[in-house]
Amino acid sequence: xxxxxxxxxxxxxxISAILVxxxxxxxxxxFFLIVTFMQVxxxxxxxxxxxxxxxxxxxxxxxxxxxxxFAVLVLDMGKxxxxxxxxxxxIPAGVMAVILFLLMCYMVVKGRIVANPGSYGEAAxxxxxxxxxxxxxxxxxxPFEIVSLILLVAxxxxxxxxxxxxxxxxxx
Amino acid sequence: MIIPYLGVxxxxxxxGFMGVMSFFASFIMRPRNPYAEKLTPWxxxxxxxxxxxxxxxxxxxxxxxxxxxVFDVETLFLFPWATxxxxxxxxxxxxxxxxxxxxxxxxxxxxxxxKGALEWV
Amino acid sequence: xxxxxxxxxVIAIVVKVVIATMVIFSLPLPLTWIExxxxxxxxxxxxxxxxxxxxxxQPVADTIKLLFKEDIVPAKADKFLFWLAPLMxxxxxxxxxxxxxxxxxxxxxxxxxEIALYIADMNVGILYILAIGGLGIYGIILGGWAxxxxxxxxxGLRSSAQMISYEIAISFAAIGVVMMSNxxxxxxxxxxxxxxxxxxxxxxxPVGPVWFAIFFIGSLAEINRIPFDLPEDEGTLSxxxxxxxSGMKFSFFMLAEYVAMVSVSILAVIMxxxxxxxxxxxxxGLPSILxxxxxxxxxxxxxxxxxxxxxxxxxxxxxxxxxxxxxIGWKILIPLSLVTLLVTGFMRIxx
Numbered sequence: 001x002x003x004x005x006x007x008x009x010x011x012x013x014x015i016s017a018i019l020v021x022x023x024x025x026x027x028x029x030x031f032f033l034i035v036t037f038m039q040v041x042x043x044x045x046x047x048x049x050x051x052x053x054x055x056x057x058x059x060x061x062x063x064x065x066x067x068x069x070f071a072v073l074v075l076d077m078g079k080x081x082x083x084x085x086x087x088x089x090x091i092p093a094g095v096m097a098v099i100l101f102l103l104m105c106y107m108v109v110k111g112r113i114v115a116n117p118g119s120y121g122e123a124a125x126x127x128x129x130x131x132x133x134x135x136x137x138x139x140x141x142x143p144f145e146i147v148s149l150i151l152l153v154a155x156x157x158x159x160x161x162x163x164x165x166x167x168x169x170x171x172x
Numbered sequence: 173m174i175i176p177y178l179g180v181x182x183x184x185x186x187x188g189f190m191g192v193m194s195f196f197a198s199f200i201m202r203p204r205n206p207y208a209e210k211l212t213p214w215x216x217x218x219x220x221x222x223x224x225x226x227x228x229x230x231x232x233x234x235x236x237x238x239x240x241x242v243f244d245v246e247t248l249f250l251f252p253w254a255t256x257x258x259x260x261x262x263x264x265x266x267x268x269x270x271x272x273x274x275x276x277x278x279x280x281x282x283x284x285x286x287k288g289a290l291e292w293v
Numbered sequence: 294x295x296x297x298x299x300x301x302x303v304i305a306i307v308v309k310v311v312i313a314t315m316v317i318f319s320l321p322l323p324l325t326w327i328e329x330x331x332x333x334x335x336x337x338x339x340x341x342x343x344x345x346x347x348x349x350x351q352p353v354a355d356t357i358k359l360l361f362k363e364d365i366v367p368a369k370a371d372k373f374l375f376w377l378a379p380l381m382x383x384x385x386x387x388x389x390x391x392x393x394x395x396x397x398x399x400x401x402x403x404x405x406x407e408i409a410l411y412i413a414d415m416n417v418g419i420l421y422i423l424a425i426g427g428l429g430i431y432g433i434i435l436g437g438w439a440x441x442x443x444x445x446x447x448x449g450l451r452s453s454a455q456m457i458s459y460e461i462a463i464s465f466a467a468i469g470v471v472m473m474s475n476x477x478x479x480x481x482x483x484x485x486x487x488x489x490x491x492x493x494x495x496x497x498x499p500v501g502p503v504w505f506a507i508f509f510i511g512s513l514a515e516i517n518r519i520p521f522d523l524p525e526d527e528g529t530l531s532x533x534x535x536x537x538x539s540g541m542k543f544s545f546f547m548l549a550e551y552v553a554m555v556s557v558s559i560l561a562v563i564m565x566x567x568x569x570x571x572x573x574x575x576x577x578g579l580p581s582i583l584x585x586x587x588x589x590x591x592x593x594x595x596x597x598x599x600x601x602x603x604x605x606x607x608x609x610x611x612x613x614x615x616x617x618x619x620x621i622g623w624k625i626l627i628p629l630s631l632v633t634l635l636v637t638g639f640m641r642i643x644x
Contacts, residue, residue, distance in 0.1 A: 001295060002174075027438060028373065034431065045177050054420040055248055062427030063244040066457060067237040069434055073450070122173060128416050129477055133252025137266045144249070144269070148276040151242050155280040158238045159289045162231055175299065176413030179306045180391045183412070186314050187387040191380045191545065198541040203363050233454050236619075240457045243627070247464040250634070251420055254471040257641045267642055271635070278631060290623045291616075 006046055013039035026072045030065065037061045051128040235289050239281075246277050309412050313390055321551035322352040328604050335608045362540035367441055370537070374439035379538070379545035382432025385425050386552040392418045393559055394480050395592060396569050399585040411480065418479040419467045422560065423460070426515065429553065430456050436546070437534035449534035451615060452517060458622035459514035459521075465630035466508035470564045472637050473497050473504075479563055486567040489574025493567040500637045505565045507630055512557040514622065516550060518603060520610040521618055558599035566595055 016035040023029055037060045044053035107113050125131060136144060253270050257263050284290060326341065326349065333340025341348025366375060394411030401408055415421055430453045437449015471477055473494045474485040486493050495501045514521040535546055562568060569588040579587070613621070 025371070027371070027435070031374065031377075031431075031435065042181075045174055048173060050174075050177065050415060050417050051252075051420070054417045054424050058248060058420065058424035058427065059241070059244055062424060062430075062460075063237075063241040063457075066430060066434070066453065067234075067241060069431075070233050070237050070450075073434075073438060073446075126173060126416060129252050129420075130255050133256045134262075136249075136252060137256065137262065137269060141269060145272060145276075147245075147249070148273045151245060152276050152280045155238065155242050155277075156283055159235065159284050159287055162235055163287050163289065175302055176306070176415065178303060179310055179412040180388060182307060182310045183314060183391050184384055184388055186310060187384050188380060190314070190318065191383060194541055194545075195376070198360050198364065202361055202540060205363065233450055236454050236458060239623075240461065243461045244464070247461065247468060248420075250465075250468045251471065251477065254468050255475060255477065257472055257638060258475055263642045267638055270638070274631060274634070281627070285624065290619070 002046060006043065009039045009042045009046070013043070027069070030068050030072050033068070034061055034065050037065070048122055048125050049128065051132055232291075235284075239284060239289070242277065242280065246274070249273065305408075306412060310391075313412065314387065317387060317390060317552055317555070318548075320555060321548050322356070324551050324555070324600070325352050325355070327600075328607075331601070331604045332608050335605070356544070359540055359544045364540040364542065365537070367537045370441045371439040374435045376542075378432050378436030378439055379542040379549075380432075381435060382429060382549040383545045383552075385428040385432075386549040386556065388425050388428075389422050389556045392421050392479060393556065393563070394483070394568075395559075396585060396589055397480065397484070400581055402582055414478055414480045417477050419471060419477045419482075419564075422479075422556075423464055423467060426463075426553075427457075427460055429549065432546070432549065433534050436538070440534070440537035442537050445534050445536045448536070452534060455521065455615075455618055455622070456515055456517075458619060459511040459626070462507050462511035462622065462626040462630060463515060465627075465634065466504050466511060467564070469500065469504035469507075469630075469633065469637055470494055472634075472641055473501070483563055483568030483570065487570045490567070490572035492574075493565065493570075493572075495565040500633050500640065501565070503629070503633045504637075505561070507626055507633070508561065508564070510621070510626065512561070513603075513606070514618070516553040516557055518550075518554065519607045520612050522612060554603055555596075555600065558596050558603065561599050562592065562595040568592060 013036050016032045016039065019032040020029050020036065023032065037056060041053040041056040041061075044050075044056060120131060250270070253266060256266055329351070330340040330348070341351040344351045344354050366372065391412045392415050394409075394414070396410030398407050398409045400406075433449050433456070434453045435449075437445045437447075437452075440446070470482060474482040476482060476485070482494075490496065493501075495505050513519075535543060538546065569592040571587065571591050576584075
């Protein structure tokens, strides 16, 4: 039964990911990306990680996609088709994409992409949040603090860039 | 462990289905009489001027969205921390860690405040 | 092939989902009538009076009208998203109820089975509710954009900026509750408040009332009700993102707003006011089915009080201007939340 659900969600995720890059309208593209993220969250639940599923919806769908949508709305593309900007490069790009796909298939079939199950059985994962918290704040304390520095850099950088352009706008 | 989450899938499916059925019922029952004046978007009784999607964007919305992402990630790190506060072995130690985390992000927030990123004009 | 226990669990979940959806789908009907009556009496007039005795059939008349109204799709509107936006507003409002409990497990006497009065007791209950609540923003942004109307787009952008600003405040309040109750699961949060009125999270002095105030103000802004409903008002924005919607789609937006109001009231009761626990610390020796019924009555009484409070505020307070609204969300609520967070953390360590 779980396999069936996994196949359904994986199929839906692949279909909506293909739709992201093939529809003409960028707002539709953003909408299908939201659908893709929701399928990935469902697959996280099948992997016994409801905390990560909720985090995926909370941050990716709730915050990052809102930012994407605001950016897409400012680009003001309307319903025009997006023109191809790099003429004559679609054939090499297609060949590279096929080579990459074959390489990934080979690695999956030969078992090179594998994740060890780890030391937590299903019973220990019931208190999902506490397990993740315990690991995060004892073993992974340095990456945790570095995350805060990364967020600070992102925030300061974004504000500096935006305020600079706003100052130029108001200056003239 | 994951059987309860099936409820989420079922409720989403059921509500979506009911919505589509309501649309369908309304589609059958309502009148349909479109003519050009009725279909123009409303603009206080005048003719609409210019494209609707042109030039409304203020950069303020973009800053709010970026600030929201940063604080969203901060709150999600606070969730597992909050459940570990009464664990006798770890609590003091992780409290100090979290003060450092929140202080670094508070510096970013104060920077945004001072630079005027939170104003609307 | 899964075994009988799993099949029985799945059937129980399906039955609970169907009952919950039917009840919640029909809730806005009495709620609109109550709101208009409350509005009338606060403004010293009668409210609905003519349609049926005391206007009781008014919601039915409104539903029939909305079903038969012509559905106008504006010229050059984006058809796919124009149809999808009301659904995207409505589905998250209902999906929140998959994690909300209205009681603990009860032992029904006739069939001698234990029934849990919740669809799913998720370990990450509060985080799931916040995440799904954040999905309601997309109905507004996409609805505003797809209408191809300047007022709708502007209203949609403003409303979504307001909602994401106050979502941070609500998340901090939820963290406060998790700190006070030690778990993200909603059933556990209610169970931690079962020692009488002073064990409720609201009375965890001095930070409990502050978290409640932050949560209440944040949720008023999340569900776009007065005093924070500038994106919807008729004076400046000609009803914002709903301008071009008519008929059934409009009713879905209104439905989503009322269902969100109910879910926020239930959350306030569960997180801060003890859920289904009575305020008395002693337990009278009642037979268990009567005790469960009493718990249900306490729960619904508290939820009704909060719904009435939302309606009362709607007809009492003026609305905030957009920049004042953003100032409150960012410059007042967030520093207050950070300070209260540190104080609560300190109290939990030493307590």
